[in-house]
Amino acid sequence: MPRPRPTIRNVAERAGVSKSLVSLVLRGSPHVSEHRRQAVLQAARELGYRPNAVARSLVEGRTHLVGALVADLHNPFYAEFLDGLQESLHGDGLRMLIGNSQWDPAFEDEAVESFLELRVDGLVLLGIAPTSETLIEATAYTPTVVVGERDIELDGVDIVVDDDQLGARLAIDHLVELGHKRIAHIEGPRSSRCEGYLVAMRRHSLAPYIMVEAADASEEGGREAATALLTRDPRPTAIFAANDVVALGVLSAAADLGLRVPEDLSVVGYDNTHLSASRHISLTSVDQPRRAMGRSAAALLSDRIGDPGKVARLREIRPELIVRRSTGRV
Amino acid sequence: MPRPRPTIRNVAERAGVSKSLVSLVLRGSPHVSEHRRQAVLQAARELGYRPNAVARSLVEGRTHLVGALVADLHNPFYAEFLDGLQESLHGDGLRMLIGNSQWDPAFEDEAVESFLELRVDGLVLLGIAPTSETLIEATAYTPTVVVGERDIELDGVDIVVDDDQLGARLAIDHLVELGHKRIAHIEGPRSSRCEGYLVAMRRHSLAPYIMVEAADASEEGGREAATALLTRDPRPTAIFAANDVVALGVLSAAADLGLRVPEDLSVVGYDNTHLSASRHISLTSVDQPRRAMGRSAAALLSDRIGDPGKVARLREIRPELIVRRSTGRV
DNA sequence: CGCGGGGGAGACACATGTCAGGACCGCCCG
DNA sequence: CGGGCGGTCCTGACATGTGTCTCCCCCGCG
Numbered sequence: 001m002p003r004p005r006p007t008i009r010n011v012a013e014r015a016g017v018s019k020s021l022v023s024l025v026l027r028g029s030p031h032v033s034e035h036r037r038q039a040v041l042q043a044a045r046e047l048g049y050r051p052n053a054v055a056r057s058l059v060e061g062r063t064h065l066v067g068a069l070v071a072d073l074h075n076p077f078y079a080e081f082l083d084g085l086q087e088s089l090h091g092d093g094l095r096m097l098i099g100n101s102q103w104d105p106a107f108e109d110e111a112v113e114s115f116l117e118l119r120v121d122g123l124v125l126l127g128i129a130p131t132s133e134t135l136i137e138a139t140a141y142t143p144t145v146v147v148g149e150r151d152i153e154l155d156g157v158d159i160v161v162d163d164d165q166l167g168a169r170l171a172i173d174h175l176v177e178l179g180h181k182r183i184a185h186i187e188g189p190r191s192s193r194c195e196g197y198l199v200a201m202r203r204h205s206l207a208p209y210i211m212v213e214a215a216d217a218s219e220e221g222g223r224e225a226a227t228a229l230l231t232r233d234p235r236p237t238a239i240f241a242a243n244d245v246v247a248l249g250v251l252s253a254a255a256d257l258g259l260r261v262p263e264d265l266s267v268v269g270y271d272n273t274h275l276s277a278s279r280h281i282s283l284t285s286v287d288q289p290r291r292a293m294g295r296s297a298a299a300l301l302s303d304r305i306g307d308p309g310k311v312a313r314l315r316e317i318r319p320e321l322i323v324r325r326s327t328g329r330v
Numbered sequence: 331m332p333r334p335r336p337t338i339r340n341v342a343e344r345a346g347v348s349k350s351l352v353s354l355v356l357r358g359s360p361h362v363s364e365h366r367r368q369a370v371l372q373a374a375r376e377l378g379y380r381p382n383a384v385a386r387s388l389v390e391g392r393t394h395l396v397g398a399l400v401a402d403l404h405n406p407f408y409a410e411f412l413d414g415l416q417e418s419l420h421g422d423g424l425r426m427l428i429g430n431s432q433w434d435p436a437f438e439d440e441a442v443e444s445f446l447e448l449r450v451d452g453l454v455l456l457g458i459a460p461t462s463e464t465l466i467e468a469t470a471y472t473p474t475v476v477v478g479e480r481d482i483e484l485d486g487v488d489i490v491v492d493d494d495q496l497g498a499r500l501a502i503d504h505l506v507e508l509g510h511k512r513i514a515h516i517e518g519p520r521s522s523r524c525e526g527y528l529v530a531m532r533r534h535s536l537a538p539y540i541m542v543e544a545a546d547a548s549e550e551g552g553r554e555a556a557t558a559l560l561t562r563d564p565r566p567t568a569i570f571a572a573n574d575v576v577a578l579g580v581l582s583a584a585a586d587l588g589l590r591v592p593e594d595l596s597v598v599g600y601d602n603t604h605l606s607a608s609r610h611i612s613l614t615s616v617d618q619p620r621r622a623m624g625r626s627a628a629a630l631l632s633d634r635i636g637d638p639g640k641v642a643r644l645r646e647i648r649p650e651l652i653v654r655r656s657t658g659r660v
Numbered sequence: 661c662g663c664g665g666g667g668g669a670g671a672c673a674c675a676t677g678t679c680a681g682g683a684c685c686g687c688c689c690g
Numbered sequence: 691c692g693g694g695c696g697g698t699c700c701t702g703a704c705a706t707g708t709g710t711c712t713c714c715c716c717c718g719c720g
Contacts, residue, residue: 055675385707
């Protein structure tokens with residue numbers, strides 16, 4: 001049976017002062033005598049007083065809360081991003097609320113409604129493009145940063161993405177360096193990766209060898225696409241997959257077809273999931289610096305909270321290639 | 331430049347009524363004439379009014395917020411648990427705040443402080459035992475459910491865990507059925523799993539074959555422990571690992587030693603991570619019904635919020651064995 | 661005309677921050 | 691020596707946005 005929490009009043013009574021003074025002490029005002037300050041602090045300690053953030057938010061007009069809406073909490077990319085985000089927000093005195101929409105637009109709207117009712121100071125959209133009316137309206141009222149989606153053109157909405165095209169280029173350069181020519185690509189939801197692949201192939205004068213297969217972003221999708229690619233004649237000697245999960249499907253398909261990795265087939269993924277780091281899989285992959293992206297988003301958001309009405313900014317983060325054992329010489 | 335949000339007052343003025351009436355309409359009171367109700371609703375719509383949850387919380391003395399403190403957001407177990415939790419809480423009109431402590435007790439305390447200042451209605455501790463003074467005090471003030479930790483003996487703190495011992499038994503029974511005798515166990519942080527293993531082995535009169543190796547809960551730890559086990563003579567024909575990540579290490583070790591899975595060695599994991607579901611790994615594993623556990627925790631918490639001061643309850647969830655391709659006949 | 665009841669308005673409460681002002685003291689100058 | 695002034699410390703009043711409670715008005719019915 002939780003007893004009612006002590007209020008600033010109770011502290012004031014116990015210390016024999018007015019509640020205003022308690023407030024001043026707690027807010028660290030310099031115009032308080034040491035004597036009273038100690039009395040107040042002791043009373044607060046004895047009562048186990050904790051300031052009521054709800055009341056404080058009401059009067060301040062700020063909640064120091066940031067709502068992060070995630071399309072899919074299971075995606076390790078988002079989890080690690082949130083680490084970086086929280087870490088930095090914490091430094092700015094902001095707390096993070098997480099909502100996950102499970103890829104459902106109705107949940108997205110609902111979660112954002114909640115955030116708005118809570119009067120969050122800022123919004124971070126992870127893998128979610130503000131297209132619904134609710135979300136667009138939200139961005140008008142609340143400082144917002146969108147992560148992982150390009151081509152958002154809303155006033156005052158900042159964007160953080162990794163440089164997909166560069167990432168694709170890193171992958172292709174690596175494979176070319178290993179002597180590969182017939183490098184195929186399995187295209188996922190991020191079309192800019194595919195573009196990067198095309199550009200890089202052309203740059204290496206490998207346009208004739210371009211092979212693209214579309215797949216949905218799942219292991220099964222990757223397996224099917226890879227099977228289609230690997231039964232072509234001549235078959236590709238390397239596959240650059242849209243992401244790690246798809247790449248896992250490629251590994252499955254290769255195993256089914258009796259192809260050894262990397263002797264017969266080199267595979268590159270994208271995202272550097274902990275999957276790929278596993279010794280048992282050891283997948284060469286393009287790493288998006290997730291924490292750094294989280295920190296970057298936090299910086300943009302804090303800045304915008306401090307001064308809304310800034311012009312929208314785009315922050316492109318440089319990805320990096322992590323070479324493991326799934327790629328080798330032809 | 332976010333314009334100030336409309337308040338209930340603005341709505342009242344526009345509709346030509348008192349703010350009390352607006353409140354009544356919005357709360358769905360039956361004692362309002364249809365005429366005024368429509369006027370209020372229309373005014374609210376036109377202004378894009380959204381009730382201020384902060385003010386409402388202040389007066390209600392309830393925030394309808396639940397704080398979930400997670401030891402490690404990356405652990406897919408927690409992520410999926412949170413799905414179930416949020417799903418159920420949502421049905422009870424509660425919103426979920428997530429804090430992650432990254433296994434750091436200082437962060438735990440800090441996050442809980444935040445929750446308490448926000449006056450959350452309830453607390454869920456995921457993989458975190460309330461041992462610090464702050465946490466214990468928190469459980470006294472706020473309805474709390476602890477997940478994944480046994481042996482908490484605090485008044486009015488409910489517990490949700492899976493039945494480790496049963497899970498271990500399922501794994502061993504399965505292996506015995508396949509004809510295995512020399513079944514080893516790699517022990518992780520949850521000692522009850524090890525006990526379950528011991529009990530199950532004895533029940534099958536396999537006490538002479540008991541082999542246990544301790545490891546920290548990582549792929550590398552699993553690899554080392556497995557190497558130690560597999561170089562014994564005679565070597566075990568099956569290994570029951572403390573969890574999936576450890577099992578992955580076992581697979582690595584087996585590959586290094588030239589042992590085929592499942593022909594030469596059967597492997598069982600625990601947790602049924604998406605790792606194990608991957609076709610490329612296909613690990614037989616004990617599944618903890620994570621969503622169900624989340625829902626169970628939500629139910630306990632809602633109940634306790636409605637009526638604090640109930641006696642502490644322990645909810646043990648039945649795990650289930652998911653058979654895949656990492657186990658086979660001797 | 662009186663009474664009952666439905667519908668609406670005003671006052672208060674919630675916990676806190678802030679701001680204007682007041683009490684008190686010491687110092688300086690007349 | 692007293693009055694004025696400036697400064698320090700503290701207090702009381704007000705504001706934040708909402709829910710609820712009491713009270714009042716007015717209409718209809720007996």
